[in-house]
Amino acid sequence: MGDKPNYKETMNLPQTEFPMRASLATREPEWLKFWDEIDIYGKSLEVNEGGPTFILHDGPPYANGHIHMGTAFNKVFKDLIVKYKTMRGYWSPYVPGWDCHGQPIEHQVEKNLGSKGMAETSKAELRALCRDYAMKFVGVQAEEFKRLGVRGDFDNPYLTLNSAYEAGNVRIFKEMYNRGMIHKGSKPIHWCMRCKTALAEAEIEYSDEVSDSIYVKFWFTETPEAFAGSAKKVGVLIWTTTPWTLPANVAVTLADRAAYVGVRIGDEVLVMAEELVESVIETAGIESYELVLGADGEPVRVKGSELSGLKYRQPIHENVEGVVITGDHVELSTGTGAVHTAPGHGDEDYLVGLKFNLPSPMPVLDNGVFDDGAGPFAGMHVNKANPVIVDWLTERGDMLHAGKTDHSYPHCWRCKQPVIFRATEQWFVNMDDAEDGRTALREGALNSIEKVEWIPSWSVNRIRSMVTDRPDWCISRQRAWGVPIPTFTCASCGDTVVSDDIFDAVIHLFETEGADAWFTKEPSEYLPAGTVCGRCGGAELKPEQNIVDVWWESGVSHTSVLEARDELRRPAELYLEGTDQHRGWFQSSLLTSVGAYDEPPFERVLTHGFIVDGDGRKMSKSVGNVVSPHDIIQKSGADIIRLWAAAADYSQDVSISDDILARTSDAYRRMRNTYRFLLSNLFDYTPEMAVDWAEMPEIDRYALVRLADVVERVTKSYDDWKFHQVYHTVFNYCVTDLSSFYLDVLKDRLYSDEVNSVSRRSAQTVLAEILKALVRIMAPILSFTTEEVWQFMPEALRGDAVSVHIAGWPDVEVPAAEAGELREAYATVLEVREAVTKALEDARNAKVVGKSQEAHVTITIQADVAHVLEARGLDALAEMFIVARVTLDIRKACTLCVSVAPAAGEKCPRCWNFREITDEGVCARCAGVLASQ
Numbered sequence: 025m026g027d028k029p030n031y032k033e034t035m036n037l038p039q040t041e042f043p044m045r046a047s048l049a050t051r052e053p054e055w056l057k058f059w060d061e062i063d064i065y066g067k068s069l070e071v072n073e074g075g076p077t078f079i080l081h082d083g084p085p086y087a088n089g090h091i092h093m094g095t096a097f098n099k100v101f102k103d104l105i106v107k108y109k110t111m112r113g114y115w116s117p118y119v120p121g122w123d124c125h126g127q128p129i130e131h132q133v134e135k136n137l138g139s140k141g142m143a144e145t146s147k148a149e150l151r152a153l154c155r156d157y158a159m160k161f162v163g164v165q166a167e168e169f170k171r172l173g174v175r176g177d178f179d180n181p182y183l184t185l186n187s188a189y190e191a192g193n194v195r196i197f198k199e200m201y202n203r204g205m206i207h208k209g210s211k212p213i214h215w216c217m218r219c220k221t222a223l224a225e226a227e228i229e230y231s232d233e234v235s236d237s238i239y240v241k242f243w244f245t246e247t248p249e250a251f252a253g254s255a256k257k258v259g260v261l262i263w264t265t266t267p268w269t270l271p272a273n274v275a276v277t278l279a280d281r282a283a284y285v286g287v288r289i290g291d292e293v294l295v296m297a298e299e300l301v302e303s304v305i306e307t308a309g310i311e312s313y314e315l316v317l318g319a320d321g322e323p324v325r326v327k328g329s330e331l332s333g334l335k336y337r338q339p340i341h342e343n344v345e346g347v348v349i350t351g352d353h354v355e356l357s358t359g360t361g362a363v364h365t366a367p368g369h370g371d372e373d374y375l376v377g378l379k380f381n382l383p384s385p386m387p388v389l390d391n392g393v394f395d396d397g398a399g400p401f402a403g404m405h406v407n408k409a410n411p412v413i414v415d416w417l418t419e420r421g422d423m424l425h426a427g428k429t430d431h432s433y434p435h436c437w438r439c440k441q442p443v444i445f446r447a448t449e450q451w452f453v454n455m456d457d458a459e460d461g462r463t464a465l466r467e468g469a470l471n472s473i474e475k476v477e478w479i480p481s482w483s484v485n486r487i488r489s490m491v492t493d494r495p496d497w498c499i500s501r502q503r504a505w506g507v508p509i510p511t512f513t514c515a516s517c518g519d520t521v522v523s524d525d526i527f528d529a530v531i532h533l534f535e536t537e538g539a540d541a542w543f544t545k546e547p548s549e550y551l552p553a554g555t556v557c558g559r560c561g562g563a564e565l566k567p568e569q570n571i572v573d574v575w576w577e578s579g580v581s582h583t584s585v586l587e588a589r590d591e592l593r594r595p596a597e598l599y600l601e602g603t604d605q606h607r608g609w610f611q612s613s614l615l616t617s618v619g620a621y622d623e624p625p626f627e628r629v630l631t632h633g634f635i636v637d638g639d640g641r642k643m644s645k646s647v648g649n650v651v652s653p654h655d656i657i658q659k660s661g662a663d664i665i666r667l668w669a670a671a672a673d674y675s676q677d678v679s680i681s682d683d684i685l686a687r688t689s690d691a692y693r694r695m696r697n698t699y700r701f702l703l704s705n706l707f708d709y710t711p712e713m714a715v716d717w718a719e720m721p722e723i724d725r726y727a728l729v730r731l732a733d734v735v736e737r738v739t740k741s742y743d744d745w746k747f748h749q750v751y752h753t754v755f756n757y758c759v760t761d762l763s764s765f766y767l768d769v770l771k772d773r774l775y776s777d778e779v780n781s782v783s784r785r786s787a788q789t790v791l792a793e794i795l796k797a798l799v800r801i802m803a804p805i806l807s808f809t810t811e812e813v814w815q816f817m818p819e820a821l822r823g824d825a826v827s828v829h830i831a832g833w834p835d836v837e838v839p840a841a842e843a844g845e846l847r848e849a850y851a852t853v854l855e856v857r858e859a860v861t862k863a864l865e866d867a868r869n870a871k872v873v874g875k876s877q878e879a880h881v882t883i884t885i886q887a888d889v890a891h892v893l894e895a896r897g898l899d900a901l902a903e904m905f906i907v908a909r910v911t912l913d914i915r916k917a918c919t920l921c922v923s924v925a926p927a928a929g930e931k932c933p934r935c936w937n938f939r940e941i942t943d944e945g946v947c948a949r950c951a952g953v954l955a956s957q
C-alpha cells in the first residue's frame with residue numbers, strides 16, 4: 025500500500041443528470057410539447073372525475089394585440105389557482121375566452137380600409153374583416169398564453185363572436201326586457217363625435233383640457249319686481265365652460281334658498297348669488313360696480329325660489345324665452361349661482377328638466393355638427409363653433425367676460441378625443457325602476473354583493489359604491505362590429521316591436537347562423553309568419569341597427585359559457601381580474617346575472633392591482649418603461665414570470681423591473697439548487713429502503729416535522745389566496761431550513777457513512793419525503809421546473825403519475841405529540857446553533873480554527889437550556905453544529921456564551937472530520953466503512 029488510497033471512490037458522492045443551469049428559454053418548449061403529447065389538460069380533468077368542482081371562469085381579454093405584462097400576470101395567476109385546485113383533487117376545467125367584438129377592432133379595421141375603402145364596404149363585409157382581425161389575435165394570444173405554461177382548453181376556447189355565444193346575449197336581453205329592466209329613451213350620454221357612438225362610463229378617460237370660461241348675460245323679458253326700475257337692462261348672469269351648449273339652453277337654475285342680489289355695472293343690472301359677487305367681479309376684472317340698494321339702504325336680497333318662473337330671452341334664438349327654475353345641484357363654490365340648463369347636454373340638466381317638464385332640444389348631430397336647431401350656427405362643428413359663439417355674444421353686448429379654464433374633462437378611451445354630452449335615443453338598463461312588487465336592479469345587485477366573497481376584503485366597498493352611484497346603463501352602441509340589440513321598429517307607426525316569439529326566433533337565428541344574419545337577412549325570413557306591430561298591425565318591421573355594449577356582451581358569459589358548456593356551471597367559484605373590472609366585467613356580469621336570475625354569477629371575486637414599473641409608474645411606450653413578457657421568456661424563461669407573479673402582493677399594484685427580475689432569478693436558483701441537491705443524493709435510493717420513524721436519528725424526525733409544518737402553511741396560504749406567502753415560506757424553507765442547516769448537516773452522513781447504513785438510509789428517507797413534497801407544492805407556480813424535477817426523480821418515487829401536475833398534493837404525517845416536543849426542543853437547539861455559528865465565524869476570522877470541523881466548542885449555559893441540549897446527546901450536537909466536539913458548561917450566571925478552541929485529534933483524510941485516527945489511517949467510523957467494502 026505504497027500509494028495514498030483514493031478515498032473519494034469509497035464515498036457516496038452525489039450523482040444526478042439534473043442540470044445545474046436552468047436554460048429555461050430552450051427547455052420550457054420541450055415540456056410544452058410533452059404536455060401536448062400526453063394531453064395534460066384532459067388528464068388533469070380525468071384524475072379528478074367525480075371530485076368536488078372548482079370553476080375559475082376566465083374573463084376574456086380583448087383580441088387585438090400581443091399580450092402584455094398585465095395580461096400575462098393575470099393569466100399566470102389564474103393558472104396557478106387552477107393547477108393548485110387540480111392537485112387538491114378538484115375537477116377544475118379552465119376554458120379561456122376572448123372578447124372579440126367592439127370598437128377597438130372596428131376602429132383598426134376602419135383605419136386599415138381608409139375613408140375611401142370604408143365607403144365601398146358594406147356592414148356585412150366590414151364585419152367579416154373584423155372577424156378575421158379578431159381571430160388572428162385569438163391565435164396569437166393563445167400561443168403566448170400557452171408559452172407561459174397556462175393550461176386550459178385552448179383547442180375549444182370561448183369567443184364572444186361564436187354563434188352560440190351571440191345567442192346568449194338575446195336570452196339575457198329577453199329575460200331582462202320581460203322584467204321591465206330595459207327601456208328605450210332619450211337621454212344625454214357621453215358621446216364621441218369622432219367614433220360617432222355612445223360611450224359607457226367604463227369607456228371614458230379623464231384628462232386635463234383647456235376650455236372656455238364665459239360669463240353670459242341672459243336678459244329678463246319681465247324684470248323681477250325687486251329690481252324694477254333699477255336699470256334699463258336687467259339680466260341674470262350665468263357661467264359656462266361649453267359655449268356650444270347655449271343653443272340648447274331652455275332654463276336657468278338657481279339655488280332655492282340662496283340670496284341673490286343685483287349688481288349694477290354701468291347701466292346694466294346683473295342678478296347673481298350674493299356669495300359669488302366678489303369672485304365674479306374679480307375674475308371679470310370689473311373696476312367699478314355697486315349693489316342695488318333698497319329703501320333702507322341695504323342691498324336688495326331675493327331668494328332663488330322668489331325668482332323662479334321668471335322669463336328671459338334665450339341668448340341665441342330670437343323670440344324664444346327661457347325660464348328660471350330652482351334645483352338642488354346648484355353649487356355656490358364656483359360660477360355665479362345661476363346655472364345655464366340644457367337638458368339634452370347634461371345629466372343633472374336632464375333630471376331637472378324632467379322635473380319641470382322642460383323641452384330637451386338637441387341641435388347636435390352624431391358627428392358633432394349643429395343642425396338647424398342651432399340657429400345662426402347651423403352646419404358648424406361644435407368645436408369650431410365655440411369661439412364663434414363667444415365673439416357673437418360679445419358683439420351683441422351679452423358677454424360680461426370670456427376667459428379660459430383648465431379642468432379635468434372626459435375623453436374617449438379609443439380615439440382620445442374630448443367627448444360631449446348628447447341626448448339621443450338609446451337603450452337603457454334601468455337601475456331603479458321596478459315592475460310592481462319586484463326588486464329593482466340596483467337593490468338586487470347590492471343584495472347580491474353581500475352574498476359574494478370579495479378578495480381582498482376591502483374590494484367589496486369598491487364594487488358596492490360603484491353600483492350604488494352608477495347611472496342607468498346605456499347598452500346601445502352605434503357601431504357595426506357586435507351583437508345587435510334584438511328588437512324591431514314598426515315601419516308605419518315607429519313603435520318598438522318585441523315578443524317572446526320574436527326573441528326566440530332571433531335566438532334561433534343567432535344560434536344557427538350567427539349575428540351576421542341580422543345584417544344580411546330580411547326579418548320576414550326568420551320571424552314567425554304573421555308577426556306584425558302590436559299597435560298598428562303594420563307588417564313591415566325594421567331590425568334595430570344599434571349593437572349592444574361590449575361590456576354587456578362579455579357580461580353574459582355566465583349564460584353563454586358557464587350555462588352553455590357541459591363541463592362548467594353557474595355560479596362559478598371564482599372570477600379573477602384586475603381592479604378596473606369593478607367598473608367593467610365584474611359589474612356587467614353581476615347586473616346581467618341579477619337582472620335575469622336574481623343571483624350573482626360568482627361565489628367569489630378576486631382582484632389584483634395593475635402592473636407598474638420599479639418606481640410605481642404605469643408602463644407606457646412614451647416613458648420607455650415597458651417590460652414585455654416575450655423578452656423575459658427569451659432571456660430567463662416563463663417560470664421566472666410565474667415566480668414573480670406568485671411572489672407579488674397583488675392587493676396593491678405589482679412592480680416589475682430588471683432589479684426585481686434579477687432577485688426573482690436569484691430566488692429561482694436557490695430553489696433549483698435545492699431540488700438538485702435532493703435529486704443527487706437519492707440516486708441509489710428506493711422506497712423499500714425507507715427507515716421507520718422510530719429508528720430515525722432525532723434530527724431526521726425533526727426535519728420531517730418541519731416539512732409537515734411547511735406543507736401545512738403552504739396549503740393554508742394557497743387556500744387563503746395568499747400566494748406570496750407560499751413563495752416566502754418555500755424560499756425561506758429552502759434557504760434557512762435546508763441549505764444552511766439540515767442539508768449541510770447531512771452531508772457527512774450521506775457521503776461518508778456506510779452506503780446501506782440506517783443513518784444514511786434514514787437521511788435519504790427524509791430527503792425523499794422533502795423532494796416529493798417540495799416538487800408538488802411548487803408545481804402550480806414553477807410549472808416547468810417542477811415537471812423537469814419530476815422526470816428526473818427515481819421512478820419509484822413518482823408513483824404512477826406521468827406528470828407532476830396530476831400527482832396530487834403531499835400529506836406529511838408525523839406523530840402529533842412527539843412533533844410538539846421536537847418543535848419546542850429544536851427552537852432552543854437552533855437558538856444555540858446560531859450563537860455557535862457566530863462564534864465559529866469569529867474564531868475562523870481570528871485564525872483560531874480553520875474549518876468548523878476542527879473546532880471544539882464549549883457552550884456555557886444555564887441548567888434548563890443545558891438540559892434540553894444534553895437530551896439531544898453531545899455527538900448529535902456536534903453533528904448539528906458541524907464541529908469536532910461539544911462541551912457543556914453549566915453556570916447560573918451565564919445566559920449563553922460560546923468559546924471555540926482547536927479540537928484534539930487529527931483530520932481524517934477520508935471524511936475531513938477531526939477525530940482520533942486509527943491504525944488504518946482514518947477515523948474509526950471511516951475504518952468501519954472501509955472494512956465493510
Ligand SMILES: [Zn+2]
Nearest residue numbers: 216219436439
Ligand atoms: Zn372616440
Ligand SMILES: [Zn+2]
Nearest residue numbers: 514517557560
Ligand atoms: Zn306599428
Ligand SMILES: [Zn+2]
Nearest residue numbers: 932935947950
Ligand atoms: Zn473519517
